[in-house]
Amino acid sequence: MDQVIKIGVSSCLLGNNVRYNGSHARSRFVTDVLGEYVQFVPVCPEVEAGLGIPRPTMHLKGDPANPRLVVTKTGQDHTDLMVAWARKRLDALAAENLCGFIFKKNSPSSGMTRVKVFGPNRQPIGFGSGIFAGLFMQRFPLIPVEEDGRLHDPRLRENFIEQIFTLKRWRDSMTHGRQMGRLVAFHTNNKMLIRAHSEKHYRAMGKLVARGKAHPLQESYREYEQLLLAALRLKTTIRKHTNVMLHMLGYFKKQLDADEKQEMLEIIEEYRREYVPLIVPLTLFNHYVRKYDQAYLKNQTYLKPHPTALKLRNHV
Numbered sequence: 191m192d193q194v195i196k197i198g199v200s201s202c203l204l205g206n207n208v209r210y211n212g213s214h215a216r217s218r219f220v221t222d223v224l225g226e227y228v229q230f231v232p233v234c235p236e237v238e239a240g241l242g243i244p245r246p247t248m249h250l251k252g253d254p255a256n257p258r259l260v261v262t263k264t265g266q267d268h269t270d271l272m273v274a275w276a277r278k279r280l281d282a283l284a285a286e287n288l289c290g291f292i293f294k295k296n297s298p299s300s301g302m303t304r305v306k307v308f309g310p311n312r313q314p315i316g317f318g319s320g321i322f323a324g325l326f327m328q329r330f331p332l333i334p335v336e337e338d339g340r341l342h343d344p345r346l347r348e349n350f351i352e353q354i355f356t357l358k359r360w361r362d363s364m365t366h367g368r369q370m371g372r373l374v375a376f377h378t379n380n381k382m383l384i385r386a387h388s389e390k391h392y393r394a395m396g397k398l399v400a401r402g403k404a405h406p407l408q409e410s411y412r413e414y415e416q417l418l419l420a421a422l423r424l425k426t427t428i429r430k431h432t433n434v435m436l437h438m439l440g441y442f443k444k445q446l447d448a449d450e451k452q453e454m455l456e457i458i459e460e461y462r463r464e465y466v467p468l469i470v471p472l473t474l475f476n477h478y479v480r481k482y483d484q485a486y487l488k489n490q491t492y493l494k495p496h497p498t499a500l501k502l503r504n505h506v
Contacts, residue, residue, distance in 0.1 A: 194229045195358045198283060198291035198326075200300045201234035203338055208234040212244045217338045220292060224351070227497055231286050235299040235322040239275035241268065250298045254307040254316030259298055272299060272321045279322075280329045287361070288333055290354040293323045295339035302327075302337040332419045333357075344505035345425060353422045355496045356383065360418060368411050374399055377414070382492035384421050386434045391421035426506075432462045435471055438487060445482040454478075469503040 201208050205216035220230075237243060248268065250257035258269045293302040301320040309315040319327065327335060334353035341347045363376045377384075377399045384392045395417050398410060435458050439451070446454065457471045472493060479487045487493065496502060 193362075195227065195289050195354060196286050197224075197228045197230055197354060198286070198288050199230045199232055200292065200294035200297065200338070201232035201237070202294055203292060204230060204232055206232065206234070208237045208243060210236070210243075210245050210247055215294060215338070217292075217341070219341055219347070220338065223500060227500070228289075228354070231283070231288065233279065233283075233300075233322070235272060235276065235279075235320075238279065239268070239272050241271075248298050250305055250307040250318055250320070251309070252307065254318040257307045257318045257321075259321050269321065273325070276322045276325045280325060283326075284329075288330070289357045289361075290334040290336070290350065291326060291330075292341070293320070293335065293337040295337040297323075299323070302335055302340075332415065334419070334422070344502070348502040348506050349422075349425050351500065351502055352383075352495045353419070356380070356422055356491070357419065359491065360415065364411070368407055370402055370407060370410075373411065373414060379489045380418075380491050382434050382438060382487075382490045383495055384418070385437070386426045386430050386492060388421040388424045389430075391417050391424070395421070428462060428464065431468060432458060434492065435461075435475065438475060438490075441484055441487055442478060442482065445484070446478065450478070467504050468506050469501075472503065 199220060200215075202213075202215040203217045203220050205214045205221060207214050209215060236245065236248075246264070246266075247262045248259055249262050251260045251265075252258045258267055259272050260267050260269075294300045295302070296305055297320050298305060299320045299322045302323050303319060304317045305320050306314045307316045307318045318324070323335075334350055334357065336346065336350040341350065359380075360376065363372055366372075377395060381392065384395060395414060398405075398414055398417065401410075439446075439454055439458075442451070442454075454471070454474060457466070457474055460466045461468060461471050475487070476493055478484065479493065
């Protein structure tokens with residue numbers, strides 16, 4: 191990575207006492223684990239919009255597709271205040287070159303999804319996004335987003351972290367300019383990673399790269415980025431990982447002896463049956479890549495898409 195990875199985050203998740211009651215909602219994974227590898231850009235919509243600490247509780251009200259932000263007891267409407275502040279804050283965030291954002295679940299301002307929306311009689315009538323979170327996702331539809339509650343799920347956590355590291359590598363590939371050769375190199379090094387998410391997107395991206403200079407370069411980059419991030423949003427599965435590993439095994443047909451190949455097949459099958467986590471077969475792959483200096487696979491980001499110390503593949 192050429193530069194630090196910047197991630198937006200709800201300020202309370204960092205342990206800052208900015209919640210409505212003056213408390214925080216510190217996430218140990220965010221601060222103690224992920225914090226070792228990224229630089230956080232904290233945001234607390236309610237405080238930054240001027241609503242103070244402490245402050246009355248608020249909720250979303252009205253149309254779930256376009257809710258209002260109101261004080262729970264009095265009904266005072268803060269929607270216009272929040273929207274006006276948010277638009278300015280989003281302009282500032284655009285300059286931060288964020289690779290992702292972690293929102294606070296259930297927050298009427300920062301909840302990413304499934305925030306309760308109430309009707310006139312104070313009964314839930316549906317779900318929506320917090321005012322700021324919704325505007326963020328509209329403004330930056332390609333930036334990976336997640337919320338703290340969902341990060342407890344090992345597969346969702348691994349998928350989100352993989353997205354932010356891949357987006358950073360993609361941006362780094364453009365640091366010294368956009369060239370067809372650099373686009374081809376990026377695609378080549380990320381083929382297995384993309385296939386583990388979506389074979390359909392992988393084929394479409396391959397066709398895009400293959401057309402080369404027959405298409406305007408800037409448009410090719412734009413289309414490729416959209417396909418890349420759309421593919422990464424699709425979750426990996428055991429079946430997808432198994433198919434990718436069997437495909438990678440083919441690159442060793444001239445190096446592995448019969449016993450080594452059989453051992454590899456057995457471990458892949460143990461993973462398929464969920465007897466061992468993904469880290470087990472991939473550790474053996476990395477061993478053989480190094481042992482036999484497998485030129486093609488040693489550049490595949492699939493084998494190490496994020497720091498091993500995060501232990502993300504120990505649980506999937």
